[in-house]
Each structure stands twice: as structure tokens, then as C-alpha cells.
Amino acid sequence: MxxxxxxxxxxxxxxxxxxxxxxxxxxxxxxxxxxxxxxxxxxxxxxxxxxxxxxxxxxxxxxxxxxxxxxxxxxxxxxxxxxxxxxxxxxxxxxxxxxxxxxxxxxxxxxxxxxxxxxxxxxxxxxxxxxxxxxxxxxxxxxxxxxxxxxxxxxxxxxxxxxxxxxxxxxxxxxxxxxxxxxxxxxxxxxxxxxxxxxxxxxxxxQIDGRFSKYHFDEGDGNVYKEVWPIRSNGNANSNNIFISALETNEETADVSLMTEFAQDIHEANPDSLTNLVERWMIPEEIISYAVIDRLIKNDDGAFHWYCSGNSCNNHNYYWYEDAVNKRMHLIPWDLDNAFENISGQNPVTRIADDWGATRNSCNPFAFGGFSFPQRSAACDKLTKAWVQFDNLYDTKKQEFITSIFSAETIDRKLNEWSQQIYDATEEAYELYDDAISISKWEAEISRLKNDLEIMRNQ
Incomplete structure (x- = not known):
């Protein structure tokens, strides 16, 4: 200073x-x-x-x-x-x-x-x-x-x-x-x-809000919703009031008719029309890329972890952006502080039991993890099941990313660059505070992260 x-x-x-x-x-x-x-x-x-x-x-x-x-x-x-x-x-x-x-x-x-x-x-x-x-x-x-x-x-x-x-x-x-x-x-x-x-x-x-949507989308004046899924775990569409309470933008007008229509379409879709549903309401390459990255980094506390209480299950840590002009829905990731952790570790709460697209226990909740918290397979959700049907696109995107943005050369370069950027600041904090991470432990964790990512490239 x-x-x-x-x-x-x-x-x-x-x-x-x-x-x-x-x-x-x-x-x-x-x-x-x-x-x-x-x-x-x-x-x-x-x-x-x-x-x-x-x-x-x-x-x-x-x-x-x-x-x-x-x-x-x-x-x-x-x-x-x-x-x-x-x-x-x-x-x-x-x-x-x-x-x-x-x-x-x-x-x-x-x-x-x-x-x-x-x-x-x-x-x-x-x-x-x-x-x-x-x-x-x-x-x-x-x-x-x-x-x-x-x-x-x-x-x-x-x-x-x-x-x-x-x-x-x-x-x-x-x-x-x-x-x-x-x-x-x-x-x-x-x-x-x-x-x-x-x-x-x-x-x-x-922050994911109106400034975010205006920056990231050409038509950025649409609704932003926080942590609300279009349908409930029983397959029924969520209500208008639920969508209104989840609004992060446009609260004054509170027009959630497009999200309501999206939810109703999911509810009414039969198994043979699920891919058409995704193509009509979303950009398949975008949402499948979301799924690929989410699974590669083991974002197990995100949209694909369905936590259950009794027979009611919910997910969290995501937003939706509703492009009303082009009538498209966009899923946005949020809160990644537990991502990457379950590649070689086993968080007793967050770890997802299933591989992408797999289901178990006849889609009923089951106990899993160190704390035996109940969860439900993500692919039991009708919308996620629709995305799972794009299996060829999923495999193509995964191989594309592993040889480009997710390659060891690319990620190691970024991690080295960012580590150098914060090295002195990390060392200064450790010298000041007993609960700050030491340089040796931090560098060991960076090495572990690099090794974990190599595991994911070979799965």
C-alpha cells in the first residue's frame, strides 16, 4: 500500500x-x-x-x-x-x-x-x-x-x-x-x-444477479432464479409461488410464466420426447458441457446431489437464467468449495453414490456416505434423465475437454500461474495466524489436486 x-x-x-x-x-x-x-x-x-x-x-x-x-x-x-x-x-x-x-x-x-x-x-x-x-x-x-x-x-x-x-x-x-x-x-x-x-x-x-446476466447473455434482462428446480422430486411441476420466491431479478413484475411453462412441459413429457424437450428449451451442447465439467471436478454438492428427507428430495447450489427472448433456460453452477474433494477423498456428507446416468434402489432414497445421509440418484429426476439421453454428446464433450481445457498441460499451467500470484500473500497470512495454511501443506494440496485431476482424465 x-x-x-x-x-x-x-x-x-x-x-x-x-x-x-x-x-x-x-x-x-x-x-x-x-x-x-x-x-x-x-x-x-x-x-x-x-x-x-x-x-x-x-x-x-x-x-x-x-x-x-x-x-x-x-x-x-x-x-x-x-x-x-x-x-x-x-x-x-x-x-x-x-x-x-x-x-x-x-x-x-x-x-x-x-x-x-x-x-x-x-x-x-x-x-x-x-x-x-x-x-x-x-x-x-x-x-x-x-x-x-x-x-x-x-x-x-x-x-x-x-x-x-x-x-x-x-x-x-x-x-x-x-x-x-x-x-x-x-x-x-x-x-x-x-x-x-x-x-x-x-x-x-x-455475484449471480442482474449484472451477471447482462454481462454473460446478449439478452440479459430475463429472470434469474436461485436454487429452484422446475419439478419436485415426485415429478410434479413446482408452483408459481415457489418460482416467485426464488427470483433474484425482476421481483417487481414477478412474471414466472416461462419457467412455469418449462416445468409443465417436463412434467407432461413422455420418455420418447425427452430429447426433444431439451432441444426445445435448452442448448444441448451447453447443458451437456455443464454435466461433463460437473462430473470431471466431482462437484458433488451441486445440482446433481439430491439430498432426501423421507421421500422428499432436493438439490442446491445452482441458479437458472431464463432467456425470455429466445425462450431458453440456462443452468448456472454455484458454490464450488466442495468440488474436487471427492476425487480421492470421501466427504461424509457430499459424496454422490452414482456415476453419471446410473440409478439404484428403484429410485427410492438410500443411505450413503460416512454419515449415512439419504440421497436419491440424480438420473431419477426427469430433467436430468433427459440430459442423460445425450450420451454420445456427453462422451464427445468429455474427450474434447480432456485433450484441451482439462489437459494436464493446460490446468497445471493455470495452477502454477495462480499459485505464484498468491504465494507471498499466503505466506504472509501463515506468519500472522495460527489457523492459516502453511506453504508446505498448501503446496502438497496443490500437488494432490494435480494428481486427482489425472485420475479423472483416465476414468
């Missing part, structure tokens, strides 16, 4: 922390977060880079950027008191000498993100104060001003990678999906400071 950056950061810290001469406020979980005083708000400069450059500047694969989050001590204590509360507090963001005040800041993550990182005893219902140095964070740029953007983005997501000893799963996984022609988030590594203290290397992952 240069002298100008340090001076700017110190100035804002003095404002937000209330100066060192003030007494510390003892935080109570009953107290709410504080609001930044009006005289502390930074007025945007119309010439600021973040107002004039696109998101490509942020997701530059050749840089390791540094982001600074600045919060009052009271607000930081409020977050640390119960990270799983996932409630925004007000703070500021500094990036490359430019300050943005009145942003929302909170911790984020699914159940797995908080395991062993909060003080509560029930890992299935995380609670309690923060224990780990790093936790994933979300910054809401438009917290106070709905129209405000940061390099064209409304949210920033910093993934802590606590479950990923390679520090590469997000970046490599999404890179592979995109190279295969699948719409997927952009991701880079970054350094994250909070109130002037370095917390470590994070993965900055693109």
Missing part, C-alpha cells in the same frame, strides 16, 4: 473507530449496528474509476488486488458476535485509493462455511461468536443507494476458502465451466484487509 493509500485509510479509521481516545463500547447482542455519521460520508467523485470502468477491471486474471473494509468497532463486534446471523452493517470500502462509504457488510455462507468457525455446538444450525480468522463476506454496494454500482457491480463476494486447502476450487472450477461454454461466475484471488489488518487470501466470486 502506498503512502497516499495509508493516509486515506488512517483518516477513515479515525473517523469510523471514533478516535483512540474514546472508550470502547461493550457490545451486546441486543444492540443493533450503528450508522455512519453524515460528516463521515465520502461524496463520490464523478471521475472515479469505479464509476467509469467495467467489471472486467475487477476480474482481471493477471492481478492480485487488495480490498479494504472499514467498520466502526461496534459494527465489527456486532458481526463477530454472531456471523451466522448474516445481517448487514454499515461500513466503507476502499479500493485503489478510492473510498466508497455507506456500503453494507456482512458475513455469508451455507452451513459448511461456519463449521468449526463459530462457537455454537450444533454444526447443522450454526450460531455463536466468530472463532476463525477468515469467514466469507459480502459487500452490498447499493446498501443505501439502490442505483449505486462499483465497476458495474452491486455486490462483492469474498470467499474465505476455509474448506479448500488448495485455495483453487472456486477459481479453477468456474474457469473450467466458462471455458467449456457454460455461463458461470468470474473469479479471482484477492487480499482482504479489515480496519487496516490483513486477514488473508480470499476468492472474489462474481
Amino acid at each position: 502506498n503512502r497516499k493509500s495509508k493516509n486515506l485509510l488512517v483518516s477513515l479509521l479515525l473517523i469510523t473507530l471514533g478516535f483512540s481516545c474514546q472508550k470502547d463500547v461493550e457490545h451486546s447482542s441486543n444492540e443493533g449496528p450503528t450508522i455512519i455519521p453524515m460528516d463521515s460520508i465520502v461524496t463520490p467523485n464523478e471521475e472515479a474509476n469505479y464509476l467509469n470502468f467495467s467489471s472486467d477491471y475487477i476480474f482481471d486474471q493477471d492481478k492480485l488486488p487488495t480490498f479494504d473494509l472499514i467498520l466502526s468497532q461496534e459494527n465489527l463486534d456486532y458481526l463477530d458476535d454472531n456471523p451466522a446471523r448474516e445481517e448487514y452493517v454499515e461500513g466503507s470500502l476502499m479500493f485503489e485509493n478510492e473510498m466508497i462509504s455507506q456500503v453494507g457488510i456482512r458475513y455469508k455462507g451455507s452451513i459448511g462455511a461456519f463449521v468449526n468457525c463459530v462457537s455454537g455446538n450444533n454444526w447443522t444450525n450454526p450460531s455463536g461468536h466468530k472463532k476463525c480468522t477468515k469467514l466469507s463476506m459480502k459487500v452490498k454496494i447499493n446498501y443505501q443507494d439502490k442505483a449505486r454500482k462499483f465497476y458495474g457491480l452491486k455486490k462483492l463476494q469474498f470467499h474465505a476458502m476455509n474448506l479448500d486447502p488448495t485455495q483453487m476450487r472456486d477459481r479453477l472450477g468456474y474457469w473450467l465451466f466458462r471455458k467449456a461454454g457454460v455461463p458461470a461466475p468470474r473469479s479471482i484471488h484477492c487480499r482482504l484487509n479489515i480496519n487496516g489488518t490483513y486477514y488473508g487470501v480470499f476468492a472474489l466470486v462474481e
Whole structure:
């Protein structure tokens, strides 16, 4: 950080922390977060880079950027008191000498993100104060001003990678999906400071929202849905209300008629018309490429893992984009922190029992894995069964990727490039924190990942 950056950061810290001469406020979980005083708000400069450059500047694969989050001590204590509360507090963001005040800041993550990182005893219902140095964070740029953007983005997501000893799963996984022609988030590594203290290397992952759809699709104004499958596990179409509740865009109009039509078509399709259904509603090469990459990286906590409770089964960690102009549905991968893990390891919760297209137990739920959690074969789902019928295309795409984007030469080069990029930052974090990964362990995990990928090339 240069002298100008340090001076700017110190100035804002003095404002937000209330100066060192003030007494510390003892935080109570009953107290709410504080609001930044009006005289502390930074007025945007119309010439600021973040107002004039696109998101490509942020997701530059050749840089390791540094982001600074600045919060009052009271607000930081409020977050640390119960990270799983996932409630925004007000703070500021500094990036490359430019300050943005009145942003929302909170911790984020699914159940797995908080395991062993909060003080509560029930890992299935995380609670309690923060224990780990790093936790994933979300910054809401438009917290106070709905129209405000940061390099064209409304949210920033910093993934802590606590479950990923390679520090590469997000970046490599999404890179592979995109190279295969699948719409997927952009991701880079970054350094994250909070109130002037370095917390470590994070993965900055693109938020899947309206900015995402406008960037990745020519007709980008359609609906984005989070974690809703067109049909239920019993084969019936989901209801309008279910689709509306899953909307991430266009909530005001909430027109889900196209998704409803898609769901009804799946429900009514007979076995002989399933391939026609896919050709009518999707781009076969795109969705089969999704399936190939998903299986090559063992994304076992994604759309093809059907977790069951009784006879009801559901999947998660995906989005849909609905192109209303061309009447096409696009499946988008999400949350890859458990990807790659089950190639040579055996996560007791996430591991999928079946190979692509296989079924067992007459499509009834069955216990599997170290914890014997019930799951159902993915190909028992009618839509997945339709994709499985493109077996020749699947085999063709798999061989194509193994000799190109998934080849040892290509992936090893990328992993070496990205490892060099974050080496010093990883070493610095290890010198500061007991729970940070050591260079020797990290390099061993990278080697293991390379070996695991070779296993997948030969399956």
C-alpha cells in the first residue's frame, strides 16, 4: 500500500473507530449496528474509476488486488458476535485509493462455511461468536443507494476458502465451466484487509444477479432464479409461488410464466420426447458441457446431489437464467468449495453414490456416505434423465475437454500461474495466524489436486 493509500485509510479509521481516545463500547447482542455519521460520508467523485470502468477491471486474471473494509468497532463486534446471523452493517470500502462509504457488510455462507468457525455446538444450525480468522463476506454496494454500482457491480463476494486447502476450487472450477461454454461466475484471488489488518487470501466470486446476466447473455434482462428446480422430486411441476420466491431479478413484475411453462412441459413429457424437450428449451451442447465439467471436478454438492428427507428430495447450489427472448433456460453452477474433494477423498456428507446416468434402489432414497445421509440418484429426476439421453454428446464433450481445457498441460499451467500470484500473500497470512495454511501443506494440496485431476482424465 502506498503512502497516499495509508493516509486515506488512517483518516477513515479515525473517523469510523471514533478516535483512540474514546472508550470502547461493550457490545451486546441486543444492540443493533450503528450508522455512519453524515460528516463521515465520502461524496463520490464523478471521475472515479469505479464509476467509469467495467467489471472486467475487477476480474482481471493477471492481478492480485487488495480490498479494504472499514467498520466502526461496534459494527465489527456486532458481526463477530454472531456471523451466522448474516445481517448487514454499515461500513466503507476502499479500493485503489478510492473510498466508497455507506456500503453494507456482512458475513455469508451455507452451513459448511461456519463449521468449526463459530462457537455454537450444533454444526447443522450454526450460531455463536466468530472463532476463525477468515469467514466469507459480502459487500452490498447499493446498501443505501439502490442505483449505486462499483465497476458495474452491486455486490462483492469474498470467499474465505476455509474448506479448500488448495485455495483453487472456486477459481479453477468456474474457469473450467466458462471455458467449456457454460455461463458461470468470474473469479479471482484477492487480499482482504479489515480496519487496516490483513486477514488473508480470499476468492472474489462474481455475484449471480442482474449484472451477471447482462454481462454473460446478449439478452440479459430475463429472470434469474436461485436454487429452484422446475419439478419436485415426485415429478410434479413446482408452483408459481415457489418460482416467485426464488427470483433474484425482476421481483417487481414477478412474471414466472416461462419457467412455469418449462416445468409443465417436463412434467407432461413422455420418455420418447425427452430429447426433444431439451432441444426445445435448452442448448444441448451447453447443458451437456455443464454435466461433463460437473462430473470431471466431482462437484458433488451441486445440482446433481439430491439430498432426501423421507421421500422428499432436493438439490442446491445452482441458479437458472431464463432467456425470455429466445425462450431458453440456462443452468448456472454455484458454490464450488466442495468440488474436487471427492476425487480421492470421501466427504461424509457430499459424496454422490452414482456415476453419471446410473440409478439404484428403484429410485427410492438410500443411505450413503460416512454419515449415512439419504440421497436419491440424480438420473431419477426427469430433467436430468433427459440430459442423460445425450450420451454420445456427453462422451464427445468429455474427450474434447480432456485433450484441451482439462489437459494436464493446460490446468497445471493455470495452477502454477495462480499459485505464484498468491504465494507471498499466503505466506504472509501463515506468519500472522495460527489457523492459516502453511506453504508446505498448501503446496502438497496443490500437488494432490494435480494428481486427482489425472485420475479423472483416465476414468
